[in-house]
Amino acid sequence: MGTAERVVEVLVELADTLVTPFDVIEMLHVLVERSVELLAVDAAGLVIADSCGALQVVAASSEEALVLDLLELQGKEGGPCVLCFTTGEQQVNLGAAVVSARWPEFAAAALAAGFGSVHSLPLRLRDDVLGAVNLYAAAEVRLSAEDVAVGQALADMATIAMLQERAVREQEVVAQQLQMALSSRIVIEQAKGVLAERYGLGVEESFGVLRTHARRTGQRLTDVARSVAVGGELPLGIVRP
Structure with missing residues (x-):
């Protein structure tokens, strides 16, 4: 099966999770697992903002990704996903040198966990940013424009689903x-x-x-x-x- 066909299958799988009863956590876990499968990364984590605007880890494909996301949110210097959430802009192809220069504590923890590069994609619809997806790679792998587009499409689908679920609850x-x-x-x-x-x-x-x-x-x-x-x-x- 080609990559394009598999991407279509994953999008259908994510769409299936939106059928009532809608389980947000299940959908987000599917998102991080399929992001690892489809992209050139080894782990993924996902954070979303709570009702007070504070970021919380809600899904991770591995224990290493979970620990790194928690460290990033709890540390004073922040990290890629915090910047991604704050600006609403993609933070991709960040190698060890770039990460070390910006966030030395997070970079040290990432290297200790065996990750040499990190990427972060926003959960965003227009000006509404709900959170971010962190993608971790063991090597300093650069994501292609196609990879980034696929990852962002998955994140966008999750964003729309969460906003729709919020609208239903508000209604x-x-x-x-x-x-x-x-x-x-x-x-x-x-x-x-x-x-x-x-x-x-x-x-x-x-x-x-x-x-x-x-x-x-x-x-x-x-x-x-x-x-x-x-x-x-x-x-x-x-x-x-």
């Missing part, structure tokens, strides 16, 4: 919030009706009673309305028959 949250708001509105209307009937109040006045009681007692408006509409409890301290 679900919004839908839940809207449903809660609708349910709360119904309960409030019911409570207004109870107060209006019991005390002969107008609709607006009944709503004012509910809000005032909620503020004075430190309760949520919906909870006060529910206690009136469902539990039959009335704010007698405010409204007297």
